[in-house]
Each structure stands twice: as structure tokens, then as C-alpha cells.
Amino acid sequence: MTTNTTTPAVSVSKLVKHYGDMTALDYFDLDVRQGEIFGLLGPNGSGKTTAINCILALLAYEAGAIRVFGEPMTPTSYALKRRIGLVPQNVAVFNELTVEENIDYFCSLYVPKKAERAPLVEQAIDFAELREFRKYRPGKLSGGLLRRLNIACGIAHRPDLIFFDEPTVAVDPQSRNAILEGIRRLNRDGATIIYTSHYMEEVEEICDRILIMDHGRHLALGTADELKNMIDTGERITIETLDLDDDTLTAVRALGFVTDAAWDGRELDVTCRRGEHNLVDLIGVLRAGGVSIGHLTSRPPTLNDVFLELTGTALRD
Template structure:
């Protein structure tokens, strides 16, 4: 909008034209997927999928097994052909022979992809050589990558001598040694100990802080919530939700889940049914259930849900034991939106 100050009068008969508004140049997304369709025979794997990954972020791509995540990633990487749609990386079309673009991408697969015959250092050096020809530059990058994942003491070890967590770190070093601008992490913390998991997540956040855009897939929702700034959920090859973790949680009815130990209801079926009916009748209650001596009450978002539930139990003379309350998790979002637990 042009303000009055943007227009001046030369005299009563002439007026200068308003200055055009300045345009702010926004860089193209790291990934732009438009209406992507992919069939495997009669099976529709990607159903007009759209996806936009902004530069400099950590993007969570989630979905149950068979949802189309792997197919989408392989199409984005130029490893699969597709029926229709468009894929652009850093504003440029991506295809099987887009080698200049592929040099700017790193991939850390779920399966360990290293050579058992080579040492840690030789593995990292080999993968670096696929992108960097200069030996001096390659040596520097290899040293940096090994230090980055904390494998300096294991340089001469072969992979079969490494623990699961150390193998995962080696897998990461091989995928990021060439300092890619865009990195795909496919379930990098599967079957590792908590210490290794924390180390891997901290490493991913550090790579992002240094400028790499991250696409992250995982079945561990606490990880996704911890590191991802945007999350896309897909199922049956199409997007069903997109937003921050908090935005996704606001999409479902359940705003709070209250658990109350009530062993006295176990032996009194009539009282148990009256209690459940009374709790379900509360304005904020979405559902109530009883199992293994515990009442579970699902509520919509509200400031006084716990107080209302406990007052109702007191009115019914139902003794309450241990009480806990939690907000919805991303797995709750999955159950609500897909009907499928993420770990299936």
C-alpha cells in the first residue's frame, strides 16, 4: 500500500506517480513437489501429493507403513520415475540425470549402507570421493565428518567391530561428509541406545544450525516433536495434515487425557457404568473408559477439565487414587487422523 507521503505535488496541475512497492526476494523452497502421482501397476502409491520444504528447516515426513513416504523420497531423489507431477530442488527440475542437484543432497538411509571390508575412515573417504575429487579437500572433510559423529577413536575399526549406535554414527558420517545443503534422514535412530540417540539428534540439530535443510522420518514421535519445525503426515499417498506439532494437535478433538486409579469400580459393574455415563455427560468430556483399575477420560481443550472430573467422582463417592493428566501426543494425532498407530 502506498501512503500519502509517497505522493508529492509539483504544483496544482501536476502530480508524480506513486513509487512502486519494493519486492522482497524470497529464495525458492529446498523441495517443491506438485501434484505427484505414482502407480505400481494397479496400486496407487502417490495420489497427487504436494510437499514444500522451506530452506533451513527440519521437516518431519510421517506416515504409517505403506503410506507412500519411501516412494515419495525416492521420486524426490530421482531414483524412481513417476506418472505425473513436478519435483523441483532449490528451484530447479529434479530428474534421474540431475547430477549437479544430487551433489547438493545427502542421504542417511534406515539400513546401514557401508562396506564391511573397509575401515571407518576408508568408508567415509569412499563416500566423500563420490562428490569431491580433490584429495586434500577430501581428507579435510573426512576428518571433520569423523570428528562430528565422535568416531575418532574408531578410525581403524571395521564395521563388524562397532556397536549398533556406532554403526549408525558411521552411516551418518558417510551421508553428510560432503557437506550437503539438503539431507534426508530415514529413521536414523532405529534400535540404538538412548545415549546414541541423543548424540544423533544433537548432530542433526547442529547440521541444521550450520545451514543444512533436513527431511526427517521416524517412528519415534518424541524425536519428531523435539527437532522438527514443520510436520507433514501422509497416508495412502496423499497429505492428510501439515503444520507444527502444536497445530497438528489442535486438529483433533482430544485436548487432554486424564488417568485416575479407581480400583473400587472393578467389582461393582453397576457403579462402574453409572460413573462412565456421568463422566461422558460432562460438557468437556469426549469419551471415558475403564480398564485395569484405571479410568481414562478424554477431554476437549479446557482449563478446568481435571477439576470437573474429580468433582464428579467426589459427587458419585468414587475414591480416586493416583491422578495424571497429559496433553495429546503426535501418536494421538495419528490415531485420530488415520486410525493407525504410527508404529504399525
């Protein structure tokens, strides 16, 4: 979702943050457009959480500037903070309160008047599909319902900017789909979303643009397709074959675009660099070797391939 508003929802410029001798943010830059779902990816220790906490004015930093909706963000920017929602990775609710009471409490931190708050609480209950569980305490909820309660508590005050930190960790597929659709709905209703996840398929599915960071630095930014076009990694080709001989496997590995080739006696798995004729050239080598070809698949590079090439590591828990 895009808007005509040119003022970024979040603008971070040359941000520097140290913990002792460790550099957590190294002149980090970030710009999030109003109305988009923005993915923030990085391995553990990359600086994601530090960056978010600095944006929320929960951490002091040594250098740089942060603006939210065009205004400087400081610990006393209460008007700005009322426009922000946070859904943390760890479920943060009170076990002594019911679903309804939890949502009402967190909403009251932003909307003190009960009369104004009551319809917002009802909307949040309906949004998270928790109406039949409104009198339950958290201890009686499943993991997926707990996640939905966590989201309802973070968005009940109708924020314009919402941070989602790993919102689908350890939930079943049905709850995961409900959460992702809920995030899309919030975005369609006008909220700007900043989304972090270890699940690459989620990021690719819902994010308009994605920033990859590591060691406190901005590494790459773009749509999923734009990021894939930045790397040398091409498609991964899998071919069923039972009669591949050593000479033909050596010939496959000698192809200039092949970075890796392995055969387990049933399938040949080939990883390629980017190229226009990789599949044709590979099949040509196999046919020249008299190899019988069965089922064939060609998978384009994924966000995980991008991440691996740019950071040297897979996105890990």
C-alpha cells in the same frame, strides 16, 4: 532454524506415481523451507519412501513437478545431487573397509580430489565422534557406532539438503541422543533436514514442521502444536482411586466430552475430547459419587493421537 530465503529447498507439486494398479502417490504436494528440520510421517505403505525416491530422481513418475533449490530435479541434475545427502534406514557401508576408508569412499563420489576431500573426511569423523574407531572395520562396531558411521558417510561432502530415514532404529538411548544432537548441529550449520521416524517423541523434539501423509496423499501440515489443535482428541486424565462404583463409572462415561473411560481397580483412565473444563467436570462427578481421589495426571494430546485420528492407525513399524 529459519532463513530469509523464500525459495523452498524442496517443492513437490501434484506428484502421481503408480505401481501397476496401486496408487503410491496421489497428487502429492510438499514444500520444505530452506534451513528447517522437516518431519515426514506416514504408516508403512503411505508413500514416504516413494516420495523421497522421486525427489532424489531415483524413480520416474507419471505426473507432477519436483524442484530442489528452485531448479527442476531430473536424473541428470548432477549439480543438484552433489548438494544432497542421504542417510538410509538400512546401514549401507562396506564391511571390507575401515571407518575412515568408508567415509572417504562415499565422500569421493561427490569430491573426487583427495586434497579437497581429506579435511572433509576428518570433519565427518569428528562430527560422528568416531576418531578412536577410525581404523575399525564395521563388523567390530556396536549398533550405535554403525549408525553414526552411516551418518558420517552420508554427510561428509557437506550437503545443503540431507534426508534422514529412521536414523535411530535399534540404537541405545545414549547413541540416540548423540544422533539427534548431531542432526541439530547440521541444521545449525545451515543444512536443511528431511526426517522420517516411527518415534513420535523424536519428531516432536527436533522438527520445526511436520507433514502427515497416508495413501500417497498430504493429510496435514504444521508444527506439533498446530497439528494437535487440528484434532478433536483432548487430554487423557488418569486418577488413582480404589473405591469407584459402577454407577459413578457410568456417570463418568455419560459426560459429553468423554470418549472412553476404564477402571482397573486402582486407576481410572479417561480419554477426552477437546474442552476447557474437562478436568473440573470430571472431578465434580467423582466427588458427587463419594469417590476418593489420589494421584492425578492430565496428559495433553500427543502426535500419536494426531496420527491415529487422521489416519485411523497408530504409526507402526
